[in-house]
Amino acid sequence: MRAEPTASGTSSGRPELSPVDGLARLSFLVHRMLELRAAEHELSMIQTRLLGILRDRRPTINELAALLALDKSSTSGLVDRAARRGLVVRDPSPTDGRAVHVSLTDHGRSLVDEAAARFESDVLALLDHLPAADRRELSTLVSRLLVAHAAEQQIDLFPGRDGGRAT
């Protein structure tokens, strides 16, 4: 969005990006890393998100639509195209004659696993530009930021780790 970097002069020798600029650029950079790795397997971002969700779930079309924030008709088409490529399968629900469960094929799983592994090493390589201490500090701050934001939005960032409602 910004064209000029808005280098809010630190008056030290090193120019520094503004906080908003920095976060925006970092966001686009990481996003593009995932896009490129997905594209290596001819996966669009939405197909990649679909496969990512299916890594540990067998949702119905309706559940998928909610998770992807898409209309059920869009979701149906998305699953169609993935199924046509042999990445996912539809299975009838044993309990509801109207519903289907979508799950990964072995091929779909190998694609998403490989893309995820490559993306992870991309991000690690990016972080390697910082010395170890800075890297740890950055991770801690990012985590703290996300935890605070999730708390405000009443989102559970750590499902499984006792959602809070316990003793």
Place this chain on the structure above:
Amino acid sequence: MRAEPTASGTSSGRPELSPVDGLARLSFLVHRMLELRAAEHELSMIQTRLLGILRDRRPTINELAALLALDKSSTSGLVDRAARRGLVVRDPSPTDGRAVHVSLTDHGRSLVDEAAARFESDVLALLDHLPAADRRELSTLVSRLLVAHAAEQQIDLFPGRDGGRAT
């Protein structure tokens, strides 16, 4: 992509996201903030990027295609749709009878300015979850990371601030 948060236990009371998970989630969060603000003006991400570029330039279709990493035919169609909505105009190049220059209309500029302002306040509000000292530290680390990455990729993060080739 990750379903489980991979809370690499810090063995302290507070769970912390893994570095890759944290950066990925932060990236998606910031990306979604821009998407939502753009959507308030019925702008897609690619239309928003187009208008963002035009804020301080009047590129040709070919130049736009390079900046957006799109084919020139895709760019032509993108500009068509933006022009049909009155957001941009094509003007013939004074020096090359084949080329056109694309620029913002007043309407297009007001849309992109407003979306940018709202996005900026979203990111500032997000950062407000951290105490001021942490916020400054995070910005510095993000900036340092991007500067190092840009240097490696031989990209100039600060155009105008003397591209280096000087005295």
Place this chain on the structure above:
DNA sequence: TATTGTTATACTCTATAACTATA
């Protein structure tokens, strides 16, 4: 001949509305 831009065609992605089958 080479370059700039547009057009024709095809496919993915998305939503709305209408439909089928089951509950």
Place this chain on the structure above:
DNA sequence: TATAGTTATAGAGTATAACAATA
């Protein structure tokens, strides 16, 4: 009657290939 999913339709966004106009 309500819900789960699909299909019909329309439009944005993208690429490839073919084209027109200009250089």
